[in-house]
Amino acid sequence: MKLYDVHNEYQGHLDKAELTSTPLELAERWIADAAKDKNNNFEEANKMVLATVDPNGQPFQRVVLLKEISNDGLIFFTNYHSRKGQHIANNNQVSLLFYWSIHARQIHFTGKATLLTNKENEAYFHSRPYESQLAAAASHQSHPIENKQVLLDKVEALKEQFPDQVPIPKEWGGYNVAYESVEFWQGSSHRLHDRFIYLKEGNTWKITRLAP
Ligand SMILES: Cc1cc2nc3c(=O)[nH]c(=O)nc-3n(C[C@H](O)[C@H](O)[C@H](O)COP(=O)(O)O)c2cc1C
Structure with a gap:
């Protein structure tokens, strides 16, 4: 199968004036936008691709469901003995990626995953x-x-x-990914997309526009 002729024109814009001081506010807005669309809902909006690396540096990705997002991080639940769990135990640097085709938007988070407490896990499990x-x-x-x-x-x-x-099985529970960088990508016309990256600097965020 060759797909060279498949082209898609995007129409969106992300102007500097729309940027919020924290990435959380903009991410929440985009998640809510994805959930609001008439063909969509929160069950569609909260899917994200989690990337981990194995001890040889081989990356692996899979979809997990976002359960909570806050200034502290992004929370998802899984099995701590799974492949991803083993990767995180060895190297807790992960990335999370959302993509919503409906709005031609992507958000990419990088950060460190830590285990939730037994109490938090138990409350969600039940x-x-x-x-x-x-x-x-x-x-x-x-x-x-x-x-x-x-x-x-x-x-x-x-x-x-x-x-x-x-x-609750002892190996089942959640992770919080405390993010250190958050990149927003908005598909725009003629391949001149808008990209902004937020980098954590102490208690504030430095925002930089990136070439698409
Ligand atoms: C839409 C969708 C949602 C999923 N949600 C989760 C989830 O929240 N937690 C989870 O552990 N696996 C979830 N999975 C399954 C994972 O993608 C993956 O197959 C599983 O976690 C095992 O991954 P691993 O072997 O790399 O650890 C989901 C898969 C899909 C397609």
Whole structure:
């Protein structure tokens, strides 16, 4: 398949005057914009690609769901024994990328991931639907399994053992990614896109326009 002839014209603009003093305010605005579109909602708006590196420097990426964003960081939940969990235990520098085709917008965060507390993990785990709790407890994420039936049997066994609420698996929980750089990319006409990077300098953010 060759895709050389596929071209897309973008129409957006990000003017300097629209920039907020912290990247949080602009990121929240863009997430809300993505969620507001009539073909979209927060379930679509909160998908982000998490990049980690293995001990050989090989990058890996996968989609995870943003659960909270604040001045302190971005929070997502996963399995600490998963491939990503093993990478982060070895090197907690990660990047997170949002892309919303509807507005031709991308936001790229870099920062350091740290574990949430047991209390935070437990509170979120038990706020999830029973089926999600079962699935999280049954799945040794990223590890090989013989076939799907193994997973289904595990779920059935857990249902019998815990008919109301599943105890949180010790390896399940969240990370907070405290960001140090945040880059906003807005697709614009004739490939003259707008890019601004926020770099943390103490308690303030330095903003620089980058060539597209
Ligand atoms: C739309 C979507 C949302 C996802 N959300 C999560 C999530 O919030 N947490 C998670 O651990 N995996 C999530 N996944 C699965 C991951 O992309 C990935 O397959 C899994 O975490 C294992 O990654 P790893 O083996 O690199 O650790 C999601 C996948 C998709 C496509």
